Amino acid sequence: MREAKFGIGQVVRHRIYPFRGVIYDVDPTFDNSEDWWESIPEDVRPDKDQPFYHLLAENSETDYLAYVSEQNLELDQSGTPVSHPQINEIFFEDENGAYKPRDVELH
Known part of the structure; x- marks a missing residue:
């Protein structure tokens, strides 16, 4: 089993599609439905044998939850805050602007 490249609270962006988000959970391997898988x-x-990340995601039009494979993510270096409406339910921003998890139950 591989170790996850990214961690909870990191801001990432998709390598192909124009969206970015904050990681709020990580699965060590694919853990979604076959219907979802076949829709790609x-x-x-x-x-499927790689970490998959749950994101509070946003693009230029909307905010949503995304499930993305590690191979399709890279760190977002923009420094722009993520404006997803659920961000304050899960994270707080520290003095450096980093997202730190609140003490919440995710599952």
């Missing part, structure tokens, strides 16, 4: 176009469908 085959030419961009990632391997």
Whole structure:
């Protein structure tokens, strides 16, 4: 089993699609439905045997929850805060602008 490259509270962006978000949970391997898996176009469908990340995600049009494979994420270096409406339920920002988890139950 691989160790996750990213951690809870990190801001990441998708390598292909124009969205970014804050990681709020990590699965060591794929843990979603087969229907969800099959909905991904085959030419961009990632391997299941890698960490998958739950994101409080946003793009230029909306905020949503996303589930993304590690291979499709990279650190967001913009320094721009994430404006997802649920962010304050799960995180607080420290003095350096980093997202730190509140003491909440996620599952």
